[in-house]
Amino acid sequence: MSEDQKTPVEKLVTGIEGFDLIAQGGIPKGRTTLVSGTAGSAKTVFAAQFLAEGIRKDGAPGIFVTFEETPEDIRKNMLSMGWSIAEWEEQSLWRFVDTSPHPEIDVIETGEFDLGALLVRIEYAASQIGAQRIAIDSLGAIFSRFANTSIVRSELHRLASALKVMGVTVVITTERTQEYGEIARFGVEEFVADNVIILRNVLEDEKRRRTIEVLKFRGAGHQKGEYPFTVLPDQGVVVIPLSAIELKQRSSQARVTSGNVELDRMCGGGFFRDSLILASGATGCGKTLMTAEFISGGADNGERCLLLAYEESREQLIRNAIGWGIDFEKHERQGLLRVVCAYPESAGLEDHLIRMKREIDQFKPDRVAVDSVTALERVGSRNGFREFIISLASFVKHHEIPGLFTATTATLMGGPSITEAHFSSITDTIILLRYVEMLGEMRRGITVLKMRGSKHEKDIREYSIDEHGMHIGKPFRNVVGILSGKPEYLSREEADRMGNMFQD
Amino acid sequence: MNEYQKYLLKLYITGHTARSERAIKNLRNICAEDLGGKYEMRVIDILERPQLAEDEKILATPTLIKALPPPLRRIIGDLSDTEKVLVGLDLLPIDEK
Numbered sequence: 260m261s262e263d264q265k266t267p268v269e270k271l272v273t274g275i276e277g278f279d280l281i282a283q284g285g286i287p288k289g290r291t292t293l294v295s296g297t298a299g300s301a302k303t304v305f306a307a308q309f310l311a312e313g314i315r316k317d318g319a320p321g322i323f324v325t326f327e328e329t330p331e332d333i334r335k336n337m338l339s340m341g342w343s344i345a346e347w348e349e350q351s352l353w354r355f356v357d358t359s360p361h362p363e364i365d366v367i368e369t370g371e372f373d374l375g376a377l378l379v380r381i382e383y384a385a386s387q388i389g390a391q392r393i394a395i396d397s398l399g400a401i402f403s404r405f406a407n408t409s410i411v412r413s414e415l416h417r418l419a420s421a422l423k424v425m426g427v428t429v430v431i432t433t434e435r436t437q438e439y440g441e442i443a444r445f446g447v448e449e450f451v452a453d454n455v456i457i458l459r460n461v462l463e464d465e466k467r468r469r470t471i472e473v474l475k476f477r478g479a480g481h482q483k484g485e486y487p488f489t490v491l492p493d494q495g496v497v498v499i500p501l502s503a504i505e506l507k508q509r510s511s512q513a514r515v516t517s518g519n520v521e522l523d524r525m526c527g528g529g530f531f532r533d534s535l536i537l538a539s540g541a542t543g544c545g546k547t548l549m550t551a552e553f554i555s556g557g558a559d560n561g562e563r564c565l566l567l568a569y570e571e572s573r574e575q576l577i578r579n580a581i582g583w584g585i586d587f588e589k590h591e592r593q594g595l596l597r598v599v600c601a602y603p604e605s606a607g608l609e610d611h612l613i614r615m616k617r618e619i620d621q622f623k624p625d626r627v628a629v630d631s632v633t634a635l636e637r638v639g640s641r642n643g644f645r646e647f648i649i650s651l652a653s654f655v656k657h658h659e660i661p662g663l664f665t666a667t668t669a670t671l672m673g674g675p676s677i678t679e680a681h682f683s684s685i686t687d688t689i690i691l692l693r694y695v696e697m698l699g700e701m702r703r704g705i706t707v708l709k710m711r712g713s714k715h716e717k718d719i720r721e722y723s724i725d726e727h728g729m730h731i732g733k734p735f736r737n738v739v740g741i742l743s744g745k746p747e748y749l750s751r752e753e754a755d756r757m758g759n760m761f762q763d
Numbered sequence: 764m765n766e767y768q769k770y771l772l773k774l775y776i777t778g779h780t781a782r783s784e785r786a787i788k789n790l791r792n793i794c795a796e797d798l799g800g801k802y803e804m805r806v807i808d809i810l811e812r813p814q815l816a817e818d819e820k821i822l823a824t825p826t827l828i829k830a831l832p833p834p835l836r837r838i839i840g841d842l843s844d845t846e847k848v849l850v851g852l853d854l855l856p857i858d859e860k
Binding site for chain 2: 356357358361363364365366367368369370371372373374375376377378379380382384401404405628
């Protein structure tokens, strides 16, 4: 690892996905970092993962000091994360220092004592396997073991300074009673106050939302604020770095087809190759059709297309597409299309996000469509959804592929959706699909509201849908208020008069 | 264990500190006064034999383990409270503590 002279404190890459981004390179190397969280906040997983990633990525041996759970329990529980601790123990890459309680043995306390044995055992185990990482889980549990907590307190001080001398990188977990309050119970944070990470598991809008926050790293930088994370089987903690993702995408002038010739024309020659497109409209007005044309237009040019669908089943999608003259199955056979359908409620937002990212990473599409983003709105809390949108958008941008996202408006006649509110500033192109009531008849209108870096048509044009797909026709004339959902028909004279007002 | 009750006492210490010596002295006194000759006392310095601390999962020192007779008992501290130690060695009924 190269020493950066500008950084006073060297960092150790933990290997925990996403975490090293928000920690700006990992946790301070050779120091102790406190990880504090309430019950069920995934502290033990984090601690175990700290060792597991060290072993998997660098072959760095680690010591796991357990005050609470037995090694048997930890071995078993972590197997579901895909970490075979027993195997690592055989290879001397992992060693337990088991200080879990033995309820079957009576313990009597009389007079002064110290925790010298604990320190000796840690040092012994560390020297045996050449440990580079130590995880201690969890500090608070040791207080409940002894009546004389003032001794425990001073002994933990001694432990902390001894660990510092050892020069290994240590993660110590500890409990807290509230999500927002003092850092930890028993005031243990004072022992390792240099570096503190908080794990939260907050109930928000009746939904659990996990977040991680680097509270402080003494002498080292980190991202501030809470970042969502999830715990995945076969992977463990996955942090979603959101804004920490560097937006280094190059702006491309290359255009790709929207799959609809007229829409391409409205956009001044198609979508930009690395742009995000938001298509917003009421239910049934043709968003899925737009998605299908977008996908088919890509596949017809030999592009790899990924369709992530959250509103309809695969069968429905394929049937609908056939109704518009689009053969999804053909594209799939050519290996150019992958359709992933998921029921929004089947997972949490973070899990959906990670799955979407994984699909993109694995399939490596040239274009991706999500239909609809709004369907996922109900899975998470408001904050969680906002973060989800931003994270997904940054991820797609990062891959420099066009992404078409659809959003369903709350009312039939239009109006803004939450998706729009969060999405509009990060999307490059916004297309509105609207029902237009005119003279007792329902018609449909499409307009390109925004197109970053390009000229585009400003008209609201009428379109119709038949077995060949979407047909964009002439602009609506003499109608105002389409976008607000309250169209009004203007008389010819009034339209002329208003037109004249803005003439040069 | 149908022969006469023999006590096997293991005292774990971390180095020969003042506290360790105090524990050893206290234990010797108790053994001499209350156990007669029916005991075997071992002092284990875990600085010298860390594996033994690992095997017994010792956390604090001094720790006195009453290995025999059953039940297994652990007494933590410098053993300065003789009554408590006697309770731990089942030489005093528990309700007297």
